Amino acid sequence: MSLELIIPPAEEPVSLDEAKAHLRVTHGEEDGLIAVYLMAARRAIETRAGLAVLAQTWRLALDRPPGAPFALPRGPVSAVAAVEIAMRDGSASPVSPDLYDVETGLGARLAPRGPWPHTDRLIGGVRIEFAAGWPDADAVPEEIKHAIRLLAAHFYEHREAVATERVAALPQAVEALVAPYRGARL
Structure with a gap:
């Protein structure tokens, strides 16, 4: 299985x-650095919690067609755009939406309804493209935004992984704020 941000x-x-x-920064000298910390904080939270905070498109590759329902690895999922079977010669054919059901939202799942076409690839023969994330910044829950602010502030204050005087741990509040939005995993 592999997951690729498209x-x-x-x-x-x-x-x-x-x-x-x-x-509480009033100058502009570190704007670029703070912007990097904001992006890093969002990505860290997304990876740790299996979230897509803002609208984005992902491609999940499976080695073979699923035999049972399975969880999509990022949420909230708004839509599955395409499911296709890839062949060794580079060709691909779509899987009819009649052959699977999709449950969107946090903890999104895809369930096969019957047998899918065969692939002759041993690796990555099934590709699922899906859209996940809240539609815009205004729709992102305030708890997620606050977790991003806290983690970005942590990165800003602790620019080295380990200081000689102390070891800086990630704020526990970040986990607590994000926990209700983790998708249920089967």
Whole structure:
């Protein structure tokens, strides 16, 4: 199984101005650095929680057609755009939507309704493209935005992985804020 980001989000859920207000930074000398920390915080939360915070498109590759319902690895899922069977010669054929059911939202799942066409590939013979994430920054839950602000602030304050005086751990509040949005995994 592999997961590939096809279309990244067009914006960040927390603006630079919001982050600077949270950090109490009034100058512009570190705007680029703070923007990097915002992106890194969003990505870290997405990866850790199996989320797509803002609208983005993913491609999941499976080695063989599923035999049972399975969870899509990022949520909330808004739609499955395509399911196709890939062949060794590079060709691909779509799987009819009549052959699977999709449950969208957090903890999204796809379930086969019957046998799918055969693939002659041993690796990555099934490709599922899906859209996930909240539609825009205004729709992202405030708890997720606050977790991003906290984690970006942590990155800003602790620029090295380990300091000689102390070891900086990730804020526990980030996990607590994100926990209700983790998709249920089967």
